[in-house]
Amino acid sequence: MHEVIATPPGGAELRVPAVGFGTWPLRGQECREAVAHALSVGYRHLDTARMYRNEVEVGAGLRDSGIERDEVLVVTKVRPGDADRAGVRREVEASLRELDLDHIDLLLLHAPGSVPVEETMGAFREQQEAGKVPHIGVSNFGVDALERASAEAPIACVQNEYRPGLDQDDVLAWCRRHAVAYVAYSPLDVGQPAREVLAELGERHGKSWAQVAIRWLLQQEQVATIPRSRDTEHREQNLAVFDFELDPGEMTRISALD
Numbered sequence: 001m002h003e004v005i006a007t008p009p010g011g012a013e014l015r016v017p018a019v020g021f022g023t024w025p026l027r028g029q030e031c032r033e034a035v036a037h038a039l040s041v042g043y044r045h046l047d048t049a050r051m052y053r054n055e056v057e058v059g060a061g062l063r064d065s066g067i068e069r070d071e072v073l074v075v076t077k078v079r080p081g082d083a084d085r086a087g088v089r090r091e092v093e094a095s096l097r098e099l100d101l102d103h104i105d106l107l108l109l110h111a112p113g114s115v116p117v118e119e120t121m122g123a124f125r126e127q128q129e130a131g132k133v134p135h136i137g138v139s140n141f142g143v144d145a146l147e148r149a150s151a152e153a154p155i156a157c158v159q160n161e162y163r164p165g166l167d168q169d170d171v172l173a174w175c176r177r178h179a180v181a182y183v184a185y186s187p188l189d190v191g192q193p194a195r196e197v198l199a200e201l202g203e204r205h206g207k208s209w210a211q212v213a214i215r216w217l218l219q220q221e222q223v224a225t226i227p228r229s230r231d232t233e234h235r236e237q238n239l240a241v242f243d244f245e246l247d248p249g250e251m252t253r254i255s256a257l258d
């Protein structure tokens with residue numbers, strides 16, 4: 001599996017499998033089976049959150065798969081409303097219990113909220129020092145909030161919305177400058193006109209519009225992504241993106257999509 005490598009100042013190296021499996025809004029048995037299937041076909045990066053209310057099933061799917069725990073990057077997120085010092089302690093314990101794991105590989109703050117980010121990052125660091133959370137990151141952050149967060153903790157990953165037609169240049173540039181991984185969520189939430197262009201380009205490579213969208217993301221420095229699918233064939237398709245390359249003209253054409 002291709003990886004994005006983050007080396008945040010003051011933090012440990014984080015290797016992010018370039019295509020992870022998004023689990024929102026999967027719940028219950030469907031989620032458990034989807035996670036086990038995703039791992040069986042090669043995914044090694046699982047994205048969940050307290051907000052998704054599926055950590056029990058994500059953990060169960062991981063065990064069902066028989067894949068070694070250490071081979072998988074497990075990511076969860078604390079809700080902004082729980083991001084005060086006591087809340088982080090409580091929510092990390094809840095995630096560990098529900099996932100039934102002894103550590104969470106990467107803990108993200110789900111979004112900025114009313115708790116000062118300095119307090120949240122201090123609480124994340126406590127969890128890191130206790131060995132429960134080797135890596136720390138944030139989600140739905142702009143550059144100003146990133147500057148504040150990274151002054152308090154070694155931010156290894158930013159998870160923000162990104163796909164063809166959405167401009168994220170400033171946060172991407174920040175991530176590259178600081179050797180931070182950028183994980184693109186909702187990578188396939190692409191409108192019909194853009195899908196048609198992606199499909200046309202895909203025909204040249206024998207790939208679908210979705211594979212072209214994912215490939216476009218992965219050909220950008222520091223970018224990984226977490227597509228979600230209820231469909232077993234789509235899950236396999238979304239991982240089959242390492243055997244073709246978009247040329248510079250194709251990359252530019254996709255970047256110009258509105």
Ligand SMILES: NC(=O)c1ccc[n+]([C@@H]2O[C@H](COP(=O)([O-])OP(=O)(O)OC[C@H]3O[C@@H](n4cnc5c(N)ncnc54)[C@H](OP(=O)(O)O)[C@@H]3O)[C@@H](O)[C@H]2O)c1
Nearest residue numbers: 022023024047185186187188189210227228229230231234
């Ligand atoms: N940090 C945050 O605030 C945040 C916010 C939103 C999402 N996320 C994370 O990002 C993950 C992905 O984002 P998302 O769930 O919003 O959307 P997404 O992955 O961009 O899109 C999912 C949609 O694409 C379809 N799809 C998947 N693979 C396809 C393929 N190969 N061909 C055609 N259609 C395909 C799915 O349908 P089928 O099921 O039929 O395949 C589904 O309708 C979430 O699951 C979650 O883990 C994070």
